[in-house]
Amino acid sequence: xxxxxxxxxxxxxxxxxxxxxxxxxxxxxxxxxxxxxxxxxxxxxxxxxxxxxxxxxxxxxxxxxxxxxxxxxxxxxxxxxxxxxxxxxxxxxxxxxxxxxxxxxxx
Amino acid sequence: xxxxxxxxxxxxxxxxxxxxxxxxxxxxxxxxxxxxxxxxxxxxxxxxxxxxxxxxxxxxxxxxxxxxxxxxxxxxxxxxxxxxxxxxxxxxxxxxxxxxxxxxxxxxxxxxxxxxxxxxxxxxxxxxxxxxxxxxxxxxxxxxxxxxxxxxxxxxxxxxxxxxxxxxxxxxxxxxxxxxxxxxxxxxxxxxxxxxxxxxxxxxxxxxxxxxxxxxxxxxxxxxxxxxxxxxxxxxxxxxxxxxxxxxxxxxxxxxxxxxxxxxxxxxxxxxxxxxxxxxxxxxxxxxxxxxxxxxxxxxxxxxxxxxxxxxxxxxxxxxxxxxxxxxxxxxxxxxxxxxxxxxxxxxxxxxxxxxxxxxxxxxxxxxxxxxxxxxxxxxxxxxxxxxxxxxxxxxxxxxxxxxxxxxxxxxxxxxxxxxxxxxxxxxxxxxxxxxxxxxxxxxxx
Numbered sequence: 001x002x003x004x005x006x007x008x009x010x011x012x013x014x015x016x017x018x019x020x021x022x023x024x025x026x027x028x029x030x031x032x033x034x035x036x037x038x039x040x041x042x043x044x045x046x047x048x049x050x051x052x053x054x055x056x057x058x059x060x061x062x063x064x065x066x067x068x069x070x071x072x073x074x075x076x077x078x079x080x081x082x083x084x085x086x087x088x089x090x091x092x093x094x095x096x097x098x099x100x101x102x103x104x105x106x107x
Numbered sequence: 108x109x110x111x112x113x114x115x116x117x118x119x120x121x122x123x124x125x126x127x128x129x130x131x132x133x134x135x136x137x138x139x140x141x142x143x144x145x146x147x148x149x150x151x152x153x154x155x156x157x158x159x160x161x162x163x164x165x166x167x168x169x170x171x172x173x174x175x176x177x178x179x180x181x182x183x184x185x186x187x188x189x190x191x192x193x194x195x196x197x198x199x200x201x202x203x204x205x206x207x208x209x210x211x212x213x214x215x216x217x218x219x220x221x222x223x224x225x226x227x228x229x230x231x232x233x234x235x236x237x238x239x240x241x242x243x244x245x246x247x248x249x250x251x252x253x254x255x256x257x258x259x260x261x262x263x264x265x266x267x268x269x270x271x272x273x274x275x276x277x278x279x280x281x282x283x284x285x286x287x288x289x290x291x292x293x294x295x296x297x298x299x300x301x302x303x304x305x306x307x308x309x310x311x312x313x314x315x316x317x318x319x320x321x322x323x324x325x326x327x328x329x330x331x332x333x334x335x336x337x338x339x340x341x342x343x344x345x346x347x348x349x350x351x352x353x354x355x356x357x358x359x360x361x362x363x364x365x366x367x368x369x370x371x372x373x374x375x376x377x378x379x380x381x382x383x384x385x386x387x388x389x390x391x392x393x394x395x396x397x398x399x400x401x402x403x404x405x406x407x408x409x410x411x412x413x414x415x416x417x418x419x420x421x422x423x424x425x426x427x428x429x430x431x432x433x434x435x436x437x438x439x440x441x442x443x444x445x446x447x448x449x450x451x452x453x454x455x456x457x458x459x460x461x462x463x464x465x466x467x468x469x470x471x472x473x474x475x476x477x478x479x480x481x482x483x484x485x486x487x488x489x490x491x492x493x494x495x496x497x498x499x500x501x502x503x504x505x506x507x508x509x510x511x512x513x514x515x516x517x518x519x520x521x522x523x524x525x526x527x528x529x530x531x532x533x534x535x536x537x538x539x540x541x542x543x544x545x546x547x548x549x550x551x552x553x
Contacts, residue, residue, distance in 0.1 A: 024312075024479075050392045058470040066469075074469065081477050084389035085484050089342055095484050096341055097491035103459075103483050106313040 005076075006056060006069045012046065012076065020075035024105035027082045032093050032102065036086070043087045046080050053077050120363040120374075120416040128364045128515045135366075139507035140521050145321040146500050150528065151452035157531025158431050158524065159185045163271070163278040163289045165433040165446055167192060168460075170275065171225070172200060176242065179225035180205055180215050185449045186281060190268060191215055191231075195242040202270035202279045203244055207233035208263050231265060240265050273297060274305045276444075295367045296427050299413015300435070309441055309462035310472075312479045318490055320497035322432060322447040322455035323520055328489045329445065330428060330516035332375055335359045342397075342488060343385075362417045364515050369430035369523040371516045374416055377423015380439065393474050397481040398423065399440040400474035428516065430523060440464065440478060453497050459486065 004016050019042060021027040031039065046053075057074045060066055066074060090096050123130040129137055144150050166181050171192075178193035189205035191214065205214050212235040217224045230247060231240040237250040244265035249255060269280040271289040274297075278289045290297055318325060328334065335343060336350030336359060349356050363374040380398040382391065394401045414437055415422040424438035434445035441463040449455045461479060466472035499505075510518040 047388065047392070054392070054470060054473055057473070058468055060469060062466060062468050062472065074473070077473055078476055081389060081393065081473070081480050084387070085480055088387045088389055089481075089484065095487040095491065098487045099491075099494070101316060101318060101487060101490060101494070103314045103316045103487055105483070106315055107311055 004069060004072050006073060008056065009049065009053065009073055012049065012073075015042065015046065015076060016072050019079040020072040021079055022071075022075045024078075024082075024107075027079055028102070028105060030079070031082050031086055034093055036091075036093060039083050039086050039093060043080065043083050046076060047084075050077065050080060118412060118416075119418055120365060122363070127512050128361075129512055132366055132515070132519075135515070135518055135522060139509055140518060141507055141525065142500055142505060144521055144524050144528070145324055145497075146452070146503075148452045151321075151449070153528045153532060154449075154524065155185055155187075157528050159281075159449070161280075161282045161285070161527075161531070162431055163280045163285075163287075163292045164431075165276055165429070165444070166190065166202075166279055167277050168275050169200060169272055169277060172277075174227065176227045176229055177225075178215065178228060180223050182221055182223050183448060184451075188281075189213060189216075190279060191265075192270070192277060192279075193228075193242055199243075200270060200272055200277055201243065202268040202277075203231075204266040204268060206266065207235065207238060207240075208246075208265060209233065209236060209238050209249065212236075214265070274301065274303070276305075293429055294370060296365075296370050296372060296413060296429070299416075300411055300427070300437075302411035303414070303437070303442070304408075305442075308465050310465045310475065312461040312463065312475075314459040314483055314486070315456060316487075316490070317450065317454065317456045318493060319454050320490075320493040321453055322449045323524065324493050324497060324500075325455065325457060325490065326428060326432070326434070326445075326447055326520060327514075327517045328493065329426065329434060330371070330373070330520060331514045332359045332361060332373075333511070333513040338492065339485065339488060342485060357421075360513060362419050362422065365416065366515075366519050369527070370428065371519050372416075372425060372427040373516060374414075374419075374425045375423050376419075376421050377438070378421065389477065393477040394470075395474035395477040397478060397485060399438065399478050400471060428520065431527075440475070453501060457486075457490075459483070 003010050003013060005013055019030070021030055053073050054077060057066070057070055057077065060070060065071075086093050122128060129135060144154070167179060171177070171179055172194040175194055175196050175198065178191055181190045181192065183190060191203045191205045193201055193203075195201050205216075206212070207214050212233050213220050214231050214233055215224060216222065230242065231244075233239075239247040241247055244267050246260050246263045249258070249260075249263075269282075269285060271278050273289050273293060280289075336347040336356070340347045349358055358376055361373045361375055365372050377398055380396050381401050386396065390396045414425050416425070424436060426434060426436045428434050432447040434447075436443040436445070441461065443462065444460045446458045447455055448458070461482075463475055466475055
């Protein structure tokens with residue numbers, strides 16, 4: 001079976017199905033519908049690989065579509081950004097005091 | 108003498124010597140402000156009639172209509188109508204009520220008549236009885252013309268709405284008697300912004316939220332940065348540290364406030380986005396912050412004269428609030444629009460569009476993702492007190508609120524809204540009296 005992540009990141013494979021979400025709104029919903037423990041676990045696992053992942057993705061020409069495995073990796077980086085707001089800033093899945101309000105991302 | 112060497116500083120904005128912006132605008136007053144305009148359903152009805160149905164309103168960008176026949180619709184509760192925006196075959200951008208003049212069927216929608224839609228079409232087709240219209244609204248052909256009685260084809264057009272484009276921003280005006288161009292309406296601020304490269308390609312990030320608060324209550328939050336160290340204590344630590352001194356705060360006191368007619372702006376501090384002692388791990392990883400990617404190249408050339416009006420080296424961004432509900436913000440990443448659409452006296456939809464410089468590398472795109480994600484959480488933080496606040500305003504416990512010198516734009520927004528409603532009511536009343544007199548005269552002549 002071909003891996004859905006570049007070889008050097010194969011150990012993150014188990015995160016792809018759940019977290020490699022390109023769509024900004026779906027990613028946000030995933031964050032606010034996750035527990036803090038789940039967010040923290042994802043963050044702790046991927047953050048230390050963040051620098052290497054960004055460098056890997058950055059070697060591709062931006063004007064060309066990414067290979068599927070690099071695209072999955074890029075989407076994990078996007079998810080890290082979304083989740084980091086909860087972990088580093090708010091210390092809860094939702095923006096502090098925002099109750100049920102969600103900003104719908106359209107593009 | 109030596110006039111060629113004199114630099115013209117006449118358009119640099121300075122704070123009045125007294126130290127209070129209010130002294131530059133004595134007509135504004137300084138006392139408490141009535142809350143009626145944010146609470147009363149009756150006021151909202153008048154606001155719809157005298158403000159939203161009488162002024163130029165921003166509805167989208169020209170790039171959303173890329174080719175002849177491109178269209179999009181806007182469902183705008185505050186106007187009690189649905190609007191079609193389209194690009195005609197001669198490249199003119201036009202606006203219409205989304206209605207077939209035969210029997211009134213809604214022309215353009217997909218599965219749900221209350222959802223906005225977009226696409227491309229060679230003509231406007233009514234799927235109820237198959238009548239067809241040109242993109243200028245004129246009737247091409249009614250189905251079964253042989254059945255029509257006393258029918259004047261030239262009078263059967265899709266009802267048009269005034270529509271003008273300024274710098275790629277599409278505006279509509281529902282007031283049939285309006286004689287003022289959108290450029291004239293936007294006034295001096297618009298002149299000062301012209302020259303900004305709006306027509307470049309941009310990376311667009313778009314957001315929308317419905318909030319249970321009056322539209323002005325939300326705009327008020329974006330009209331001052333005085334709340335920064337308190338409301339954003341968790342997200343912007345640096346501001347809070349300085350605020351503990353409880354005196355002039357170089358990070359949050361505006362560089363300038365300006366009021367022109369019904370419009371207002373403020374210019375705000377901001378260092379170039381870079382690593383600071385307050386940078387969070389994710390910011391260091393992506394080399395970016397809420398203020399934009401770090402160390403970005405500034406290739407936009409000289410700013411138009413209306414931006415950074417104090418010519419400050421510590422300039423960060425400018426925010427223009429055009430009457431009634433259109434906000435245009437300029438920062439180092441590009442420009443952002445906010446449109447505030449009331450859905451009732453105590454609710455509204457905010458639409459945010461961020462037009463950022465197109466990334467050229469994946470790293471730049473990832474850095475923008477951090478900025479966009481951060482800023483949009485901050486918008487939610489800005490919104491977080493407002494629904495509870497609106498509910499308490501509705502209690503009637505307060506009749507008025509206070510605005511200090513850093514809240515001068517808040518004062519101005521409520522004043523121009525209240526003035527416009529008062530004027531609209533006055534005009535209506537005098538027309539009613541005139542009408543009564545005419546009827547009396549007509550009656551007396553019998």
